Amino acid sequence: MRSTLQTVLFIGACLVADVLGDWRCLGAGGKCQYDLSPSAMSRRGPEGLCNGPSARRCCLPAGREENAERLTNAEALQILRANGMTWSSTGGCNDRNVRSCTSFTGMRRATLVGLVAFKHASKCNIVVTGGTETGHSSGEYSHSKGYKVDIRYYGVNDCVLNFVRRNFNQISNRSDGAMQWRDGSRNTYARESNHWDITYY
């Protein structure tokens, strides 16, 4: 059983201020802090999510360790805002049961973490136009199952298009003819007429 002292030490370690630039950790719902106490080690986040020396770890609240975790709409909007991204929908709503809405309810945390990473790597303006709402095609790695996100496509000079061309591998077109690129983690970026359909695994 963890002692009260260890719990206090963990909280103490997590009170050290985080710094800007720790977006991987922030995207995962955590905070970067110096890992000062042995008890903090047991709940530290994965390595490589924070800037600075290796003692800086991503402290995740209990239960937030898994990227498979499902987000609430409010949590997702907070992560988007914190990382300079916006969302849009024709209906101006977030209800996942309404086609014209853009909902984040039930999105896998890993999906949003992937988008946050892409945002910071590409430095593109990202407007999310599709999430877990009804009306998309079904399947294992689908919108409704929380694996996909749509972002706006701006045409020939699109920042995302330039970035994926330079940095990702183009793969064969999707069955509907959409051009596709794959990043180093096998996430897929498919270009549709007015948006990118992105799958994060």
Ligand SMILES: [Zn+2]
């Ligand atoms: Zn889509």
